[in-house]
Amino acid sequence: MKTIAVYSSKGGVGKTATSVNLSFTASAGGERVLLCDMDSQGAASFYYRIKPKKKFNRARLLSGEFYEFIRGTDFPELDLLPAHFSFRNLDIAINDEKKEKKRLVLASLLAPLADQYEYVILDCPPNVTVLSENIITAADCVVVPVVPTTLSLLALEQLLKLCKKVGVKKNKILAFFSMVERRKLMHNSIMNKYRSYPIFMQSYVPFMAEIEKMGMYRRPVGSTPRKSVAAQPYELLWQEIKERRLEQ
């Protein structure tokens, strides 16, 4: 089982759209995938039309008794662990753990799923807390969407600092340009400058109305009967993630 975290401390960069579409693409290949919605807003759960069961909450998650709360999506090989409003305080609860265990909480919660899924994809909330430390420790690969803007690049820099602090190798990080608008000069110049950096993948996801409309249709872009063109960037992205990190 490989764990892929889709993370950025900056909001609105396309983390959830990436998690939802990558998990769909990964499962379409016939491999078992679990998408964990770690963000208390529950946007990924909303896209898949999944509501958490009444008895589910943060305490259940942290006690390890969360398997019965995993729910099947509309797609055969893809399951989802829905978010719960109580997840907003997940970092506080993790902070209460003993120091030596603190960064390993998430990794130990996910470990027993190894015989059920080939891939676990984490849709992470936008912050830099002890939960973020857990996420980058547990993940085999941290996928970072970067809008070609200065603030987004700052968030990437911040993540690299966090890796150093936590003692996680930087090569876990794979960034890609997200919500790219080719007509914008700034987007072009930032991409030209940074695209050749090893941390960046060659695939990027353009800004597309169809991706925005996911909130209306509540399904991944690749799942429409006539496959949307918006699905292709995610397929290429998944292919590159697999080649660069997961199949090593």
Add this chain to the structure above:
Amino acid sequence: MKQLQTRMFSLPHGMGVDTLFKKLSKSFVVEQSEHEISQRCYYDTFDWRLHRNSLVFFSRSNSLHLERFNGKQVAMASGRRRAKFFWWDIEAGELNYRLKSLIEMRALCPIIEIQTETSQFRIMNHDRKTVARLVVRNDQLKETDSGLPEQVFVYEIRGYENEFETVVEQCRRKGCLEVKKRKLLERLLKLSGLNPRDYGDKFKVDLEEQMSVGAAVSKICLSLVDDMRTNHPGVIADIDSEFLHDFRIAVRRTRSLLSLMKKILPTEQCIYFQSEFRWLGSVTGPLRDIDVYLLEKEDYLNLLPPSLKGGMSVFFTRLEARRAGELKGLQFHLGSERYDRLLNEWCRFLSDPDSELFRSPRDQNCRVYANSTIVKRFRSFVRAGNKISDESVDQELHQLRIKGKKFRYLLEFFKSFYHEEQMTTFLKFMKKLQDNLGTFNDLSVQQNLLGSELDGLRAKNLKTIRFAAALGGLIAVLADKNRTVRGEFEATYADFTRPEVQELLESMVSATV
């Protein structure tokens, strides 16, 4: 994590699936997602080797599947429907590998062809989230009007147990009958009137305790005629090598019975039928001999180092060409008047109430006769075996093998008179010794044939020289193996003639069933 459930239902006669959907739509949104019409052709070997292993093989559009009776897939490969499949016709991979050990040299032939119509439905909640899946399936036998009742499969989706139970409950309320086990093939076989496992490799005739010799001979031999007639079309159509093999076994068993019981059978008829079945054995022999070589082609080649393998290909190409000629000859003989006359006269002799077969002394009790014949034949076999020494020539071992084979056939003819477990144990002892003698004989015969092939060669070119080198290499390997097998005879024979084995036979024949 919990295993997801599937429930199967049969729709009650006369009820359409719409009635069920009407009921379901009170609680859910039902939407069709896919509709598919596919053809399936099921295959098995003539002796039902897959069915005996609770397996099913079928072709569906561009793929071939091996499944368990419960529908769980074992292996699959790409491939289209065809008149027959040998394991080597299937691309290298898991399916090819599995079939190799399951069906060996037998061909998979079509048994049933069906057309399946499946419609998939999403059962959704009011958020239009799929909470269960439903598949409606309709199986029709091709080229007939008959089919299985429409079936409904309900599939659980993780985390939506309550919704799944609701759908299942509504199916029940609408009168759908739950099908416990899948066993689709069983139901299709029943529908098509086919009887699985109606043919097997084990010889089995149930004789009654009070039967006369004549009646028992009639029952045994008619069952052997049945085997010949069953395999006859497969031999003529050359479906696979085992039709001829089984046909020949039935002929050999018949000949053994005539020879073993010649003293009690009417002399004139016995001589006549012995001679006619000898003819049948001789005309079926050459093709079988070639088949044995072709079946062992891979083993032969594996015995040779890579440098000599190429030389042997000439031999096999020549054998294959010769086989075609031999097959034509055999088809002629098995379609001849002489063959028809033989079987007709033989059946008349076996079943006509006025036949000599049912007159004295064949009216004596068969069980009593079998007891004394088995003991006599056993003693005679042991006497012949005791005479074998290190100096004995190959021919003496071959004679002993033939004696042993006849004795085993005798035991199998009258098997039903005796205690099953004792008989099985005794036959196991017998088999061990026979395997040794059989291997020795096979190796000798193979060496002789390869030797005569070598004698007939003239060194005209490099190809012939390479072939001669390969033949020489094979003969040397076979001779070496032969020596090993010969060396093992003494210990194997001593094991068979232990007092316990003899006591087992005596207790078996003296016991009453």
